[in-house]
Amino acid sequence: xADDRRFHGVPLRFIYTPxxxxxxxxxxxxxxxxxDNPATQQTVIGEVxxxxxxxxxxxxxxxxxxxxxxxxxxxTQLAPDTEDNLQRxxxxxxxxxxxxxxxxxxxxxAEMLTGTNRSPDEVVTEIFLHDTQEYLKFTVEMVAxxxxxxxxxxxxxxxxxxxxxxxxxSIPGSTTPFACMLLVNGPIRNEIEMNSGIGAFSPRTLANxxxxxxxxxxxxxxxYLRLKKQFWTSQGNPIGYNNMCVAxxxxxxxxxxxHVQKKFRPEESVVSLFRGWSFVNNVxxxxxxxxxxxxxxxxxxxxxLFSAAMLILDxxxxxxxxxxxxxxxxxxxxxxxxxxxxxxxGQFWGTxxxxxxxxxxxxxxxxxxxxxxxxxxxxLIRPYDKPENINIVxxxxxxxxxxxxSDFAYATSASVDKWRARPLTDSCTDxxxxxxxxx
Amino acid sequence: MDRRKMLxxxxxxxxxxxxxxxxGRTTPASHPEDGISASGxxxxxxNPGVTAELAKRVPLTARLDTLxxxxxxxxxxxxxxxxxxxxxxxxxxxxxxxxxxxxxxxxKLKKGNFVTDDPALWKEIADNKGDGVFLGVAG
Numbered sequence: 001x002a003d004d005r006r007f008h009g010v011p012l013r014f015i016y017t018p019x020x021x022x023x024x025x026x027x028x029x030x031x032x033x034x035x036d037n038p039a040t041q042q043t044v045i046g047e048v049x050x051x052x053x054x055x056x057x058x059x060x061x062x063x064x065x066x067x068x069x070x071x072x073x074x075x076t077q078l079a080p081d082t083e084d085n086l087q088r089x090x091x092x093x094x095x096x097x098x099x100x101x102x103x104x105x106x107x108x109x110a111e112m113l114t115g116t117n118r119s120p121d122e123v124v125t126e127i128f129l130h131d132t133q134e135y136l137k138f139t140v141e142m143v144a145x146x147x148x149x150x151x152x153x154x155x156x157x158x159x160x161x162x163x164x165x166x167x168x169x170s171i172p173g174s175t176t177p178f179a180c181m182l183l184v185n186g187p188i189r190n191e192i193e194m195n196s197g198i199g200a201f202s203p204r205t206l207a208n209x210x211x212x213x214x215x216x217x218x219x220x221x222x223x224y225l226r227l228k229k230q231f232w233t234s235q236g237n238p239i240g241y242n243n244m245c246v247a248x249x250x251x252x253x254x255x256x257x258x259h260v261q262k263k264f265r266p267e268e269s270v271v272s273l274f275r276g277w278s279f280v281n282n283v284x285x286x287x288x289x290x291x292x293x294x295x296x297x298x299x300x301x302x303x304x305l306f307s308a309a310m311l312i313l314d315x316x317x318x319x320x321x322x323x324x325x326x327x328x329x330x331x332x333x334x335x336x337x338x339x340x341x342x343x344x345x346g347q348f349w350g351t352x353x354x355x356x357x358x359x360x361x362x363x364x365x366x367x368x369x370x371x372x373x374x375x376x377x378x379x380l381i382r383p384y385d386k387p388e389n390i391n392i393v394x395x396x397x398x399x400x401x402x403x404x405x406s407d408f409a410y411a412t413s414a415s416v417d418k419w420r421a422r423p424l425t426d427s428c429t430d431x432x433x434x435x436x437x438x439x
Numbered sequence: 440m441d442r443r444k445m446l447x448x449x450x451x452x453x454x455x456x457x458x459x460x461x462x463g464r465t466t467p468a469s470h471p472e473d474g475i476s477a478s479g480x481x482x483x484x485x486n487p488g489v490t491a492e493l494a495k496r497v498p499l500t501a502r503l504d505t506l507x508x509x510x511x512x513x514x515x516x517x518x519x520x521x522x523x524x525x526x527x528x529x530x531x532x533x534x535x536x537x538x539x540x541x542x543x544x545x546x547k548l549k550k551g552n553f554v555t556d557d558p559a560l561w562k563e564i565a566d567n568k569g570d571g572v573f574l575g576v577a578g
Binding site: 012013015017019020021022024025026029030032033034045048049051052053054055056075076077078080081082083084086090093095103104105106109128129132133134135136137138141142145146149175221222356357360361364 | 479480481482483484485486487488489490491492493494496498499501502503504505506511517518526527529530531533534539550551552553555571573574575576577578
């Protein structure tokens with residue numbers, strides 16, 4: 001990020017080539033050079049020469065959000081129209097995730113804004129777009145508009161504002177299928193009736209669904225899904241529909257909550273964001289091997305980039321690991337994974353992602369990678385050398401000892417409390433959220 | 440006894456018996472009396488589009504009037520991490536040799552991975568009076 005900011009304000013001329021480039025034979029690479037830029041349909045070599053020789057003009061970088069960006073005027077309301085036409089407009093403008101949205105009428109947005117004590121004009125985050133060299137200032141009101149579109153309620157708004165304040169996209173720009181996960185800790189979970197129990201990841205609970213959806217709608221409005229500009233993912237990732245938005249089952253967990261591990265107080269409400277590509281479910285229990293040894297089979301399918309992994313354990317599994325296998329804390333189990341999971345060095349370095357991101361560190365002498373790089377291919381190494389990068393959260397309804405293993409790395413956490421309208425009553429401390437009120 | 444507390448004492452997750460969606464409030468349905476269907480009614484909605492400010496920028500240096508006689512560095516930022524990802528640059532160098540033989544192209548490998556800075560390389564290019572840099576290629 002430090003390097004990123006340093007190069008802000010240097011409007012380089014970007015040229016896109018067909019993909020993939022790495023590993024392609026010379027004849028294919030030559031065809032790329034002679035052929036077209038997939039974004040502009042101009043020849044790549046023609047654009048290279050133009051980038052070096054075409055005089056710079058004042059309006060060269062107009063940005064994607066003009067003309068309002070130039071005039072400073074933002075049309076606050078769209079032209080009145082029927083609901084059907086507006087739904088079509090929103091879709092055609094690329095403002096949706098492909099699903100119909102709740103149209104953001106003034107009344108609905110005003111109701112949404114009651115969920116915070118912040119001014120509608122307050123800037124929540126600034127997003128920088130590398131390709132257009134534009135800063136987007138996202139206000140509280142804009143987040144509220146997105147919240148309405150996602151189907152959220154006013155009580156969800158503090159969580160949405162916390163997410164927005166991080167500036168992290170749920171779908172980062174890449175040709176690969178990036179995905180993200182959103183975890184909520186603290187009292188807000190029960191106040192807004194998030195699901196941390198049965199089917200917490202399934203499409204059933206309002207709060208989980210709309211909060212996760214809103215993060216992607218924010219990402220869309222931050223410019224990350226502009227086709228062939230920031231959005232190049234070859235296949236995409238369905239996780240992006242709601243980003244595995246979930247609450248940790250703190251009440252049934254054998255261990256301390258994730259946000260407490262990150263030095264937040266237990267009574268604080270916090271969102272935590274994670275980024276990766278994939279997750280693997282276990283299917284039944286683990287009776288033939290230990291839980292950890294079963295997890296090794298799943299970890300073997302994941303890259304282990306910079307030791308990052310995410311273990312999502314049902315409370316039954318967490319309790320078993322603590323009471324029957326002696327792992328008193330999440331870190332205890334992470335250390336056991338770190339010390340016992342091994343792969344051949346050749347398998348590790350043969351993973352393209354590992355070679356791209358970690359081989360340069362080995363070349364620079366950073367340990368243990370420098371040593372690993374020199375080992376024979378069949379020598380076993382322990383790729384999760386940093387147990388603190390193995391994230392463990394407890395989610396589930398205790399109907400079966402299930403878990404998920406993923407390559408998600410921890411990105412950041414943000415306070416929800418600073419965005420609240422007022423302290424809410426904790427109405428659901430026993431983990432029984434989801435029931436209608438008593439008659 | 441409160442139903443939720445009873446279920447908790449029984450060790451039954453309340454979600455097992457929950458039959459409805461996880462929200463307690465309902466919004467009254469609108470019942471238009473004017474004969475216009477909900478989808479046909481005219482709505483005014485707020486604009487979800489954002490405004491942007493162009494970043495203050497260091498101006499691009501003036502472009503070259505010609506490539507003839509110029510030295511262009513083709514810098515490999517090692518996207519694949521293999522240290523051998525200069526195939527594209529080699530083909531580009533070959534193209535220039537064939538089509539614009541009066542331009543000199545020099546291929547260089549940047550240190551670190553694709554996000555790592557390499558001030559020594561930039562200094563070398565400046566000291567050798569390089570006229571332009573092509574930095575790539577990702578993907």
